[in-house]
Amino acid sequence: MHLDRRSLIGGALCAAAMPLLPMRTLAAPDDMPTDMAAFIAAMPKAEYHVHLEGTLEAEMKFALAKRNGVTLPYADVAAMKRSYVFHDLPTFLKVYYEGMNVLLTEQDFYDLCYAYLAKAHSQNVLYAEMFFDPQQHIDRGVPIAAVIGGITRARADAEAKLGIGSQLILCFMRDLTAENAMAALDAALPYKDKLVGVGLDSDEKDNPPSKFAAHFAKARAAGLKVTAHCDVNQKDTLEHLREALVDIAVDRIDHGGNILQSPELIAIAKAKDMAFTVCPSFSGKVVVDGQPVEVVRGMLDRGLKVSINSDDPAYMGSNYITQAMAEAQVRSKLTKAELVRISRNAFDTAWITPDRKAGYQAKLAAFAKARGVAA
Numbered sequence: 001m002h003l004d005r006r007s008l009i010g011g012a013l014c015a016a017a018m019p020l021l022p023m024r025t026l027a028a029p030d031d032m033p034t035d036m037a038a039f040i041a042a043m044p045k046a047e048y049h050v051h052l053e054g055t056l057e058a059e060m061k062f063a064l065a066k067r068n069g070v071t072l073p074y075a076d077v078a079a080m081k082r083s084y085v086f087h088d089l090p091t092f093l094k095v096y097y098e099g100m101n102v103l104l105t106e107q108d109f110y111d112l113c114y115a116y117l118a119k120a121h122s123q124n125v126l127y128a129e130m131f132f133d134p135q136q137h138i139d140r141g142v143p144i145a146a147v148i149g150g151i152t153r154a155r156a157d158a159e160a161k162l163g164i165g166s167q168l169i170l171c172f173m174r175d176l177t178a179e180n181a182m183a184a185l186d187a188a189l190p191y192k193d194k195l196v197g198v199g200l201d202s203d204e205k206d207n208p209p210s211k212f213a214a215h216f217a218k219a220r221a222a223g224l225k226v227t228a229h230c231d232v233n234q235k236d237t238l239e240h241l242r243e244a245l246v247d248i249a250v251d252r253i254d255h256g257g258n259i260l261q262s263p264e265l266i267a268i269a270k271a272k273d274m275a276f277t278v279c280p281s282f283s284g285k286v287v288v289d290g291q292p293v294e295v296v297r298g299m300l301d302r303g304l305k306v307s308i309n310s311d312d313p314a315y316m317g318s319n320y321i322t323q324a325m326a327e328a329q330v331r332s333k334l335t336k337a338e339l340v341r342i343s344r345n346a347f348d349t350a351w352i353t354p355d356r357k358a359g360y361q362a363k364l365a366a367f368a369k370a371r372g373v374a375a
């Protein structure tokens, strides 16, 4: 992992149209006023774009490797973390998928999910919807029952012990075959009451949303919501956004920063009140009319429903949502009122009952009022 954050401000990980930069870390900038840092830390939050397997910290990898008798190709945690150097999405995904080899039992998935929810709770996340990649586990011989079972048990315990609410989104790996994804969906559907939706992740190049039209339709027929990654500055990015928005008619878009380059797509998204789950670590700047624009700033200014999320925090300097928001605050010059708006957008994005949503929004409104922020 490169740590030169000053030189990396504004960099995008997988920017085809931008220079490729090493992955940035998202530490809160040293010169952030302490009252702003404290405000961000204390604000009630919701998270929608976090890959559970991307929260697998190096320390936990070593603990699980020991428990499961797996040999890791690194001497220690520090050496493993030094290997977290990525140049683009494929080089990141290679390390990310290799990292999952230590996840073998129901208890492993429990430990992974509980650790994330405890961390999120410590950062005042009240509610989270989390991705997981079943194909990667099924293909390694891990039963889907162990994957979903461990995660579900952790969710229940975290809700009971910590009060944090959560739901689960099954992601299709778009760079594997459509058949492989369909097999995973069929294996998971008996557990559909443990899922809230399906998503689309992994390498987007030449893997458009339309490749999974049948999967999305089947998931929807089973009562599940639909979301899709539209990673930043990918090949055919505007066509992929159009397919997601119009052809698939997704319920949400993950990343989606290039929409800023298309007034037509912005108009469609606004008409649908579409939510965008932006991760500053992956969403750098996009070029709009020849000018680089921060995705969070651009979406806010155009009235798009943007939230800020952490993505794969274990691979990004262990920076979870508070650090992601702090980074976005600096890069997009967010005011406290805008930060509250972003959190309000986030609670609004939740796939939960209106009553629960209103409860979360009331907590956020009380927080803003207590700090004199008009929101």
Ligand code: ES4
Binding pocket: 051, 054, 089, 096, 201, 202, 203, 229, 231, 282, 311, 312
């Ligand atoms: C991912 Cl940032 C990102 N993009 C696509 N697929 C992913 N899986 C985990 N993180």
Ligand code: ZN
Binding pocket: 049, 051, 201, 229, 254, 311
């Ligand atoms: Zn993602």
